[in-house]
Amino acid sequence: MRILVTGGSRGIGKDICDVFTKRGHEVISPSREQLDLSESFSYIPEKIDILINNAGINKIDSIYDGEDYEEIMTVNYFSPLRLFKQCLPYMQKQKYGRIINIGSVWVDYAKPGRSAYSASKNALHSLTKAITSEYSSYNILANTVSPGFISTDMTFQNNSEESIKELIGQIPVGRLGHTNEVADLVYFLSVNNSYISGQNIVIDGGYSCTAK
Numbered sequence: 610m611r612i613l614v615t616g617g618s619r620g621i622g623k624d625i626c627d628v629f630t631k632r633g634h635e636v637i638s639p640s641r642e643q644l645d646l647s648e649s650f651s652y653i654p655e656k657i658d659i660l661i662n663n664a665g666i667n668k669i670d671s672i673y674d675g676e677d678y679e680e681i682m683t684v685n686y687f688s689p690l691r692l693f694k695q696c697l698p699y700m701q702k703q704k705y706g707r708i709i710n711i712g713s714v715w716v717d718y719a720k721p722g723r724s725a726y727s728a729s730k731n732a733l734h735s736l737t738k739a740i741t742s743e744y745s746s747y748n749i750l751a752n753t754v755s756p757g758f759i760s761t762d763m764t765f766q767n768n769s770e771e772s773i774k775e776l777i778g779q780i781p782v783g784r785l786g787h788t789n790e791v792a793d794l795v796y797f798l799s800v801n802n803s804y805i806s807g808q809n810i811v812i813d814g815g816y817s818c819t820a821k
Contacts, residue, residue: 610634610635610658610659610800611634611635611637611654611656611657611658611659612626612629612634612635612636612637612657612658612659612660612661612799613637613638613639613653613654613657613659613660613661613692613696614626614629614636614637614638614661614663615638615639615644615646615661615662615663615664615688615689615692616638616663616664616665617636617638617663618638618640619761619762620759620761620762620763620788621663621711621756621759621761621788621791621792622638622663622664623788624788624789624791624792625661625663625791625792625795625796626638627792628789628792628793628795628796629796629799632796632800634800637654637657639652646664646683646684646688647680647683647684647688648683650688650691653692653695653696655699656699657696657699657700658700658703658705658706658707659706659707659708659709659799659800660692660693660696660706660707660708660709661708661709661711661795661799662688662689662692662693662708662709662710662711662733663711664684664688665684665685665711665713665729665730666680666681666684666685667681667723667726667763667767668680668681668725668726669723669767677725678725678728681725681726681729682725682728682729682732684729685726685729685730685732685733686729686732686733686736689710689733689736690736693708693736693740697744697749700744700747700749701744701747701749704747704748705747705748705749706744706747706748706749706750707749707750707751707798707799707800707802708737708740708749708750708751708752709751709752709753709754709795709798709799710733710734710736710737710751710752710753710754711753711754711755711756711791711795712730712733712734712753712754712755712756712809713726713727713730713755713756714755714756714757714758714811714813714816714817715727715730716730716731716734716753716755716809717755717809717811717817718817730755733753734753734755734809736751737751737752737753737807737808737809738751738807740807741806741807742807745806750802750803750804750805750806751806751807752798752802752805752806752807752808752809752810753808753809753810754791754794754795754798754810754812755809755810755811755812755813756786756791756811756812756813757780757786757811757812757813757814757816757817758773758776758777758780758785758786758813758814758816759785759786759787759788759790759791760785760786760787760788761788764785773785776816779816779819780813780814780815780816781814781815781816781818781819782814782815783814784814785814786812786813786814790812791812794810794812798810
């Protein structure tokens with residue numbers, strides 16, 4: 610199958626690309642120069658079977674002072690919407706498609722400074738549910754995969770070393786998640802799944818069960 614992965618150069622996205630490639634699938638992961646999600650774009654490969662909207666940005670700022678809402682919403686929500694619309698005709702024609710939107714534990718929880726990020730990921734999951742409602746009859750399934758605290762550059766960028774230690778103490782399994790664990794879940798939902806759709810599947814080591 611032919612897979613389009615955004616944000617595939619590092620972290621979760623790189624491991625997603627790797628897991629598909631190792632299992633014999635054709636993976637297309639455009640560079641930012643090829644596909645700048647912060648702007649309008651026209652580049653899209655043809656005949657995509659699986660679309661994985663992984664790329665995202667998170668800028669920490671208060672609701673009052675934040676000036677990046679538009680950029681965050683464009684990258685995290687409007688660009689995945691545009692990509693889906695461009696992939697849709699082929700998926701409808703072949704009566705097969707899988708959409709995985711990478712969300713966040715902050716779909717369901719709030720934290721100071723993350724209002725724009727939470728809003729964008731909530732909008733993205735709403736897209737997941739809308740796709741399920743409108744296109745399941747074409748065998749097009751969509752799910753949101755929402756990681757908690759995963760060992761990525763973004764996690765370490767947005768949290769101090771002390772905060773990371775504190776967070777690990779709040780995760781029942783006692784560690785940060787690994788990027789390959791998210792990639793394996795994405796692969797299952799994309800390739801081995803024929804009935805799960807419209808769901809927000811959280812992968813967070815149990816954090817959301819005890820989060821305050």
